[in-house]
Amino acid sequence: MAFQIRIWDHCRYVTDKLHPYDEMARYLERMAGAGVSTTNIYLPEVISLDDYCRAAAAAGVAVETRVFPAWGVDAPVKRTLPEHDWQEMERRFGIRLAGTCANHPHNQEGFLAAIRKLAAEYAGRIRAIHLDFIRNDNALLLLDYPCQCDACQELYRRYLGCAVPDAAMRSNPAVLYKILALRNTNVTAIVRAARRLTREFGLELTMAARANYLNSADITAPPVWGLGPAVLEGQDWVAWAEEGLLDGIYPMNYHTDRTLFQSVLDDHLRLMAPHRAMLFSGVGVSSSMGDNSPAAVADRLEAIREAGLPGAVLFNKSNLYRDEYLTVIRNFAR
Numbered sequence: 293m294a295f296q297i298r299i300w301d302h303c304r305y306v307t308d309k310l311h312p313y314d315e316m317a318r319y320l321e322r323m324a325g326a327g328v329s330t331t332n333i334y335l336p337e338v339i340s341l342d343d344y345c346r347a348a349a350a351a352g353v354a355v356e357t358r359v360f361p362a363w364g365v366d367a368p369v370k371r372t373l374p375e376h377d378w379q380e381m382e383r384r385f386g387i388r389l390a391g392t393c394a395n396h397p398h399n400q401e402g403f404l405a406a407i408r409k410l411a412a413e414y415a416g417r418i419r420a421i422h423l424d425f426i427r428n429d430n431a432l433l434l435l436d437y438p439c440q441c442d443a444c445q446e447l448y449r450r451y452l453g454c455a456v457p458d459a460a461m462r463s464n465p466a467v468l469y470k471i472l473a474l475r476n477t478n479v480t481a482i483v484r485a486a487r488r489l490t491r492e493f494g495l496e497l498t499m500a501a502r503a504n505y506l507n508s509a510d511i512t513a514p515p516v517w518g519l520g521p522a523v524l525e526g527q528d529w530v531a532w533a534e535e536g537l538l539d540g541i542y543p544m545n546y547h548t549d550r551t552l553f554q555s556v557l558d559d560h561l562r563l564m565a566p567h568r569a570m571l572f573s574g575v576g577v578s579s580s581m582g583d584n585s586p587a588a589v590a591d592r593l594e595a596i597r598e599a600g601l602p603g604a605v606l607f608n609k610s611n612l613y614r615d616e617y618l619t620v621i622r623n624f625a626r
Contacts, residue, residue, distance in 0.1 A: 313340070331356070333355060385514070411489055420496035421490055426527060430517055561599055572602060
């Protein structure tokens, strides 16, 4: 089977928001001409999914629709903290990170309803639904600032006997285990339900996976704030592979340091040894971690191909690929 090159897309190249089809068609034809087999479109920025699917079909490119837990949810419940905790987080880490709480039933139900609606409307025009941010965000900040929304407090009261566990309680290994287990249980329940929905409508289910699954090399400084560990965020993507919940896993291994990239890739190869057919390593062209030159991208694609994986997924935050990058894609996709 040919080595596949897939891309994450955001439609950031479209300037005519009222009539996006022509620009979408030109972009997708150009990418298809370079050998891209699949485009993974971020729904909040797609402008018109109907036009996008039509343009992709004309170019012969498969479409995966990328959604995340707050997408399609009316007034999603985000991480809840008292103001003094937010201020402390900002002093320590330079950010107030209030991601969607995956423990909250309102978010779970709303997200799954949105997936059902998407699948029902676009089955036959898209190949897969792609789960992005399918986790609690993020591990570095969750350790000291776990969510205190009403749903989380209800869980804490039941299992821990208090509404908000303090730092001393959270340092107890048994308590920490239970907090993480609850987090993983709730995110896994969403993935299982999404799997049932995609099967119902004849679609595949893929995901963007945190590069640091458990104990991989990581970068905790801004603007990265860590690439996991995924299991601390409720994203046990290796277990999901074991359970058969996914058709494709795309770890976001965007390292610009070649040694770090290889170290993380080696971890993924070991972890996914029985399931490598669904492993498409992410490669950063341009991301919050920096830029990789065409030669650096080619080097990473070669490492992925030599490892026997079926393909790679490119992330480029501008979505614009210079001819030099298209030449690299063409050389690997032919």
